[in-house]
Amino acid sequence: MTPPGAGWPTLLYKELLRFWNVSLQTILAPVLTSLLYLLIFSHVLEANVTVFGGKVPYSAFLVPGLVMMSVLQNAFANSSSSLIQSKINGNLIFILLPPLSPLELFVAYVLGAMVRGLVVGVGVFAVTLFFSPSLLLMPHPFWALGFAVLGSAILGTLGLIAGIAAEKFDQISAFQNFIIMPLTFLSGVFYSIHTLPPFWQAVSHVNPFFYMIDGFRYGFFGLSDAPPLLSLAIVGGCCAALAACTLALLQSGWRLRR
Amino acid sequence: MPAAVEAVNITRSFGSVQALSGVDLAVEEGEFFGLLGPNGAGKTTLISILAGLTRADTGTARILGHDVVTDYRNARRLLGVVPQELVFDPFFTARQTLEIQSGYFGIRNNGAWIDEILHHLDLTAKAGANMRSLSGGMKRRVLVGQALVHKPPVIVLDEPTAGVDVGLRQSLWAFIRKLNRDGHTIILTTHYLEEAEALCGRIAMLKAGRVVALDTKQALLSRFAGLTVRLAAERVPAAWQARVLRREGGVHFIGLQRYAELEALLAALRTEGITIAELALQETDLEQVFLRIMGGDPGEEPDGAAAPAASGGVVIRAAGPSQGANCAPSGGSAAAPAASGGVVK
Numbered sequence: 001m002t003p004p005g006a007g008w009p010t011l012l013y014k015e016l017l018r019f020w021n022v023s024l025q026t027i028l029a030p031v032l033t034s035l036l037y038l039l040i041f042s043h044v045l046e047a048n049v050t051v052f053g054g055k056v057p058y059s060a061f062l063v064p065g066l067v068m069m070s071v072l073q074n075a076f077a078n079s080s081s082s083l084i085q086s087k088i089n090g091n092l093i094f095i096l097l098p099p100l101s102p103l104e105l106f107v108a109y110v111l112g113a114m115v116r117g118l119v120v121g122v123g124v125f126a127v128t129l130f131f132s133p134s135l136l137l138m139p140h141p142f143w144a145l146g147f148a149v150l151g152s153a154i155l156g157t158l159g160l161i162a163g164i165a166a167e168k169f170d171q172i173s174a175f176q177n178f179i180i181m182p183l184t185f186l187s188g189v190f191y192s193i194h195t196l197p198p199f200w201q202a203v204s205h206v207n208p209f210f211y212m213i214d215g216f217r218y219g220f221f222g223l224s225d226a227p228p229l230l231s232l233a234i235v236g237g238c239c240a241a242l243a244a245c246t247l248a249l250l251q252s253g254w255r256l257r258r
Numbered sequence: 259m260p261a262a263v264e265a266v267n268i269t270r271s272f273g274s275v276q277a278l279s280g281v282d283l284a285v286e287e288g289e290f291f292g293l294l295g296p297n298g299a300g301k302t303t304l305i306s307i308l309a310g311l312t313r314a315d316t317g318t319a320r321i322l323g324h325d326v327v328t329d330y331r332n333a334r335r336l337l338g339v340v341p342q343e344l345v346f347d348p349f350f351t352a353r354q355t356l357e358i359q360s361g362y363f364g365i366r367n368n369g370a371w372i373d374e375i376l377h378h379l380d381l382t383a384k385a386g387a388n389m390r391s392l393s394g395g396m397k398r399r400v401l402v403g404q405a406l407v408h409k410p411p412v413i414v415l416d417e418p419t420a421g422v423d424v425g426l427r428q429s430l431w432a433f434i435r436k437l438n439r440d441g442h443t444i445i446l447t448t449h450y451l452e453e454a455e456a457l458c459g460r461i462a463m464l465k466a467g468r469v470v471a472l473d474t475k476q477a478l479l480s481r482f483a484g485l486t487v488r489l490a491a492e493r494v495p496a497a498w499q500a501r502v503l504r505r506e507g508g509v510h511f512i513g514l515q516r517y518a519e520l521e522a523l524l525a526a527l528r529t530e531g532i533t534i535a536e537l538a539l540q541e542t543d544l545e546q547v548f549l550r551i552m553g554g555d556p557g558e559e560p561d562g563a564a565a566p567a568a569s570g571g572v573v574i575r576a577a578g579p580s581q582g583a584n585c586a587p588s589g590g591s592a593a594a595p596a597a598s599g600g601v602v603k
Binding site: 003004005006007009010011013014017018021022086089090091093094095096097098099100101253257258 | 272306309310311312313330331332334335337339341343345346347348349350354358359360361362363364366404408
């Protein structure tokens with residue numbers, strides 16, 4: 001008799017194998033996209049945008065934002081696309097028939113999403129180092145790592161929620177285009193929120209994605225728009241709340257077990 | 259000793275559709291059990307409830323005494339299900355598919371059993387092929403393999419031979435029979451009633467979400483024992499009108515209790531000068547039992563099932579104007595049914 005909880009490592013392995021088998025699409029393509037963002041935005045805006053009072057060049061400022069955006073988007077894409085593909089293809093049954101608990105499903109899907117997000121993030125960071133090698137000398141690497149891990153966990157969890165709720169691919173696209181993309185783009189990836197008018201600064205402060213990216217950037221420069229501890233508390237709180245909601249959804253069997 | 263599968267007063271509805279209405283069922287360990295019913299009868303819903311894929315509105319289901327909801331870990335560990343839909347994960351090979359499924363049950367280093375499964379399902383040569391490249395029959399066999407990978411004592415096969423060619427079907431049944439001989443409990447749903455008749459010891463029939471028959475195969479067959487005569491003629495002798503089960507154009511279906519009655523029917527036809535255009539005889543088989551229980555008639559053909567003559571009966575066609583006295587078996591080699599005393603099945 002196998003012990004309880006022995007099945008999730010295989011589900012994690014399956015999740016990793018799934019995106020690794022199509023790494024051209026799941027890893028290299030987002031790295032290339034981020035590189036294009038960096039080339040275009042830094043070329044166009046370098047001379048026109050001042051961030052952190054001119055203490056940090058814009059191209060260097062942009063890199064952590066792009067790395068974190070890649071981490072977040074790919075973490076979301078991994079869990080959401082895996083689940084919706086399994087639903088549409090009908091092979092979700094292979095995961096529902098074994099004695100995998102809701103916690104095991106959650107851990108495996110979210111860890112798989114985190115690994116994909118972090119692998120892409122490392123890829124983007126490695127490529128962008130060619131343009132800003134000084135970023136390797138980040139003052140607070142563990143802060144950066146902590147925010148990357150928490151951010152990927154949050155987006156992996158959101159992807160899992162989207163995958164559970166969606167019954168068609170276009171519902172995942174809607175979730176991505178109408179929720180994830182706006183929250184990401186309006187979070188300070190490409191700018192410091194201090195350059196925004198007061199109203200939009202206030203709006204940014206209720207966007208949890210802002211705290212993920214701002215906290216991540218703190219690790220690189222020791223400078224941030226919000227106090228890093230506040231960002232950590234908000235991001236950690238969001239992660240815990242979303243995890244609790246997702247576990248409850250999995251426990252209920254909603255949209256998974258009819 | 260707990261039953262291999264026990265369902266107690268299971269109900270389930272989907273919106274206004276009542277899929278199951280108080281199903282009670284017990285399958286003992288080691289049985290080869292058939293679960294039959296027309297499309298929409300509730301077979302797959304019942305299986306889904308046993309497997310934890312669907313939750314019952316009321317009632318309880320247990321696998322070897324373990325409740326499928328409150329003790330789902332043990333219940334699922336003891337159950338293997340071959341789903342009806344031909345589903346697969348396109349990212350993996352056949353062997354990877356089996357290894358991953360084994361891992362979900364927490365079983366690693368399961369290579370020897372996976373090799374045996376691949377061998378018995380005639381998949382060894384295709385073990386390294388991506389699932390996408392396999393034929394429908396091969397994908398179906400991988401599905402069977404996935405259900406067996408954790409060596410479950412109870413195996414549910416939901417129409418496992420749909421789309422599988424005859425040769426592979428035979429090898430699949432040989433393997434499933436071996437598993438049954440080794441002590442595994444098998445629950446089978448199929449639309450091929452001859453399969454159920456050949457394999458199953460006990461059979462439950464579901465109709466509109468209810469169990470309408472539950473008995474041994476022999477008891478079900480004897481409940482409707484007898485013969486059906488399919489007679490194409492202008493009319494039926496007056497004394498035999500009450501024995502007509504139904505009519506289809508110029509074809510009359512007449513029920514007989516035993517072969518000896520056929521002589522009396524033929525005599526009545528001769529006496530009244532009725533010309534036989536065609537005459538076919540069939541013993542009661544599971545298909546006829548199924549059709550009678552489901553409210554149809556033995557001559558009906560569900561899902562393209564064979565006509566009586568084609569499924570083991572003997573056909574006698576008119577040989578000339580006075581054929582009442584000149585009947586000949588259609589095959590030419592078999593004796594007339596009344597004289598031979600039986601129809602070769």
